[in-house]
Amino acid sequence: MLIITATSVLAQKVIKVDSSHVMTLRVDPSNASGGNVSDVFAEVNYIPLETTDESLFGSIGKLEVTDDYFIILDHNTHCILIFTKTGKFHAKIKSTEGKNMIYDFAINKFTKQITFSRDGYKNMTTCDYDGKVIKTTKLGGETAKDEINSDNLIYFAPDKAIGTYYYNEMDSTDKYYKTFSKSLILYADNKHKVYAHGLPFKKAESKLGNEILYAGNSTQNITNAGIDTVFFYSKAYNYSIFTITPNTIKYAYQLIFPLYASLPIDFSVNPIYKEKRIEYIEKHRDAIFSLTNVFQSGDNLFFKASIYGTTKEDNLIYNLKSGNLIAYKHIQPDEKSFYLPISEDNWNFAGMLTNTGGYLYTAVSSLATFTAYEQNKDNKDVRNLHYNPVLTQYFKKGNRKDNPCIIQLKLKNDL
């Protein structure tokens, strides 16, 4: 038994971080510009999600887009909902009543499966896109040395996925210590066995796991870069972005923000901030404490730079060629978006949810779309607006309490 463990440990490959080509991006959110929807986007499509008693949900906590479906996690109803690409309700996977909820899921586009746990990670359940259970796999548990008991995995091959681990203080004598416990990035097979890992954190950072503040709904620190085998990972509290591929980890971008919007450079390692980091952020309401939801579309880098205070300059588009910076929430609806909002001015608005097939995806609530619809009726400039058939039907039959609308966006390349 010992020998087997030893071999599996030995078999784990450690991937070194390549820091040879770090690109420094200077970003001043307060100088981000706006523009009209048609200036920024080549394509905008609203996809209202069908509302029935069965399909009613709160907001999109996680969105995966496959060839045929939108797969959604809702933290209000603790369900995974599957809608067709036209927004028609297809299937639903519920949490088990009285047990642990579904907190996350992973999809394997190669095998067309959804994997999640609804019993506190004792078992992983695998469903097909119709929501039918294919199998339930028992995990080795928290003490299995080489196993990752998480459903936040992104598959880049039918049997290979990338995942993340958290900052921790465990040492090798700890009961829950795993062979990859000191790395932030891990590579696992479809049985959740980790076969490689990388991006180690420093000892001084080991306490951070308890001190990370999440910036609202659908915060993702690992995202699909738009190509199936390239991912972005953003490190807590230091504005660095890594690109992860099946075999490499590259320190790709270092963002620099103006002083007023920055955390101290040594915020994640200096012991004077120990156990005071969240308090610091609550007091310094203009400081960017979280850099997440990083996506790339052509030459544009999209990311969410969250502050504790109120701002419209949190979701940003940075053009890597021109250096132009656009604040997503300042982009003004126009005829291209039927004068409907592409963002919402509340904490719930997730920003970009995913990036697939050349499109970015976000969502807005029906409260926002119907409020705009009513305002459009009163606005003589847009009174003769012709909504497309989908929206005409939606406004005719729906109301402000309907399910959210997914918005499919294609960024222009030359911004």
Place this chain on the structure above:
Amino acid sequence: MKIKFKLILAFMVIALAGNAAFAQKKDSIGTGAVTGILRDSVHNYIMQSATMAIYKVAGNELVNYQLTNNFGRYQFKQVPVGIPLRVIATHVGYISAKKDFIISPKTKTIDLKVLNIDRIDLSLKEVTIAAAAPPMQMHGDTLEFNASAFKLDTNAVVEDLLRKLPGVTVWADGVITVNGRKISRLLVEGKDFFGGDNKIALQNIPKNAVQKIQVYQNRDDKNNIAPPTEMNIVLKKNRKDGFFGKFGVGLGTQKHYAGDGMITYYSPKTQANIVGAYNNVNKSANDVNTLMGFNSFKGEGINNDYHSDFTRQGQNVFKGGGFTASHDFSSDADTRPAYYKTNLLKGEFFLNDASNNTIADSRTKVSLGANGNLDQTSHGTSVGDNFSDRGSANYDKRFEHYSISSSFNFNDSRNNSLNTQDQASVNDLTSQKTHNLAQQTASSSQTSAKGYASLSTNRFFDNGKHKYKSLNMDLNYAFSLEDGTRNSKNITDFTATDATQNKYFNRQYLTDFNSNTHTINATFRDIGSYFRKFSQPIITMDFKNSLDIRDYHEDNNVGDLAAAGASYTPNAGLTNISHYKTIDEKPSISFNKNHYKGLDNRFYKSWSASVSAQGQVYMQRNSALQSFQNLDRTYHYFIPTASFSFYNDQYGDYTSQYSLNYNTTVHFPTVSQLTPLNDNANVYSISLGNPNLQPAYEHNLNFYYNYYQQGGKNAINGNASISASLVKRNMTDSTNYDALGRYIRTVINLGDRKSINYNGSIHKSYKIKEQQFNITGNSGLNYSDYLTSVNGQTYQTHTTGVSASYVLLYNYQSLWSAGAGEYFSGNKTNQGRLSQSTYYNWTTNFGFAFAFPKSIFFNTRVNFNNSKSSAVANNVYYTIWNADVGYRFLKGAEAEIKLSALDILHQNRSIYNYANSNSITTSTANVLQQYFMLTLAYYPRKFGLKK
């Protein structure tokens, strides 16, 4: 939680931005329309929620203002045409932009197209660019109104300013609502202003001392699902301290006089005031704050409070005064309050001397069934004087997760009175008559001291250490000590048709008493939280214990003076020493279940249910010289409670709240019900004890409903409550009348008492330009059904009370106001076949007032009263009409001369109806009537002591 704040705020802004503009002033030529878009063209985006304000170029008068909508657009209607106007755009972080224009009288519209606004260089972030402050702006999550943008009379006070603000309503009772949402606290510089009575800040602080008014949601209470909305008055930098006050004297006809004085000081740390009043026109108060309210400056508006209380009986002279002081030891410079930074010491002292001289007549009808009816009349005079002084000190200190609170107060009072009463009773069946002449000289004095200390702690999650800390606990201790004497000499002369029943007493009562009470309450909430790490509990459990120990000692020396005697002979039957002790112990365990359901951007609902098993051990021990009063009883009861509540917030639509509570209480018999000493000098009424009296057990069920509309300028809100109670083994009177109309009263357990009670109220306000209508309606109903016993017969008794009222108030600017209201209250008691009595009071009032700024004000109010009682044959009608005309002068209108005419029609009467199961009484008394008074007042006011 944050999500909700933002949403609520968003609706607040939508309600304000919307398509409506809030016209500052309607202009006769105000028929033009202005539209445009505001942009930051450097950064290429439109500006949302920026403030657009239109001014007349000549005179810089504010015409209209609004926030830009989601498209950066503004649309003004009813703007004057043909004159030069200026639109000024402002937004936090931007340099104000302006544009001058004239609306052509022909087209009557102008499109200003795009107006650009530039950002302030961030390195100069805190530098304010000199420009007129916008009337209203969003500053992060706070809606701010800048006082300087609102042109009001120089003597205007905060109340006058609030009336100008869109969506803000100041109700007659001082409650403020913003878009229908009640302001839970009004703060000045982040602190309560003199005890938190809104009117003191609203009616004294001049508008010119105010920099801005902030409206925001208080996020401190993170557990509160409906975070309270607060309003904070930020004073100008050089107005952070000051004083204000009043000195007034009035002389009137009928030897009436009134004088008052107040001086109040405030600074960022300290608030202090001293206040006094002396009058014989029924203007009295029991505390410093009430007197402060009477001495408010008010502003350009109407001064129609602080009138004589015409309902009080007798002639009254009031002398009173006191002072309060508070000091805040916290070193928080932030004007927005931080709940956990409280560190406040407060003290109050109040002294009053009230004398009363009443002549009262009453008529009572007593139904004795087969034994006929008694017709009783009584004529009484009383002269009394009450003196009291009292003081209190409170200290509160709050930390983020702990709080301590303590208070101490003392009270010292002395009363003297001389009462005479001439009573006569006739039985309509037997024609037997009785007559009693009673005279009482009494004096009493009493000192008491009370204290309270409490400690509260909260269990909280330490983000740094990533674990829960501390306990959920409340501990408090309270004591109360009392010591006093009551002395009286009573002469009773009773004569009857049957002369053998004649009685005469000259009796002296000397009583010393003292008592002490100690109460300890402890609550430990969510016991399970100490044993679990992160998971949410299905059911939480609380432990509570309440212990109350009371000791009462009384020493009675009673003596009789024979008709020709020289000294009082001790009365062996009434002289007594008693020692009464009770211990009330109530442990309980409660189980709570909370559940919530929300759909983002749709609704938030929460339910909570709680069931508590509570036991009660009540020990009663009395040892007395009159040994038949000795008593040693212990009762054990199970007194469960249960509650259920439901909260429903439909975003952007409405919020409602329902609650249902059940509780049980035990009413224990007292010594005076069980084994009273029987004083035969009470010739008409003799109390006989009932040692077998059992405790009564009460079940209570209460339902409460509250609703308010979100958003909208003219929101509606209301509430209703219904409660029902069932008392098992109800303690009720058993009375036995003799032919002379004398009765023996015993308390017995007889059947169940069922009662039901309803109360409801509804508020709605309309604001149209400078005009505001407030409508308030109230209604109430109570019904009870119980058994009574008269002369050995048991009667089913029903009592019904109904009340209803509405008040309509109208204000135009702060200059004109009018009000109308109607109040009805009625009562009907039906005792089986024995008796039936009804009475009602119906009052209709109209009022009207106007004021010219800085000069003359006038107000008048008429009350039509209609009273009917089944004890008397006819309705009683009377009308009270009051009017004041006054003139304010000097530069800051600090001086006032006022002529008041009160009860102009000379009709005021005091009528008091009272019914119990088989009798109804109507009494009248001498009251304050018509007088005219000339008052001179000076209001010293200075805001900003350091120049």
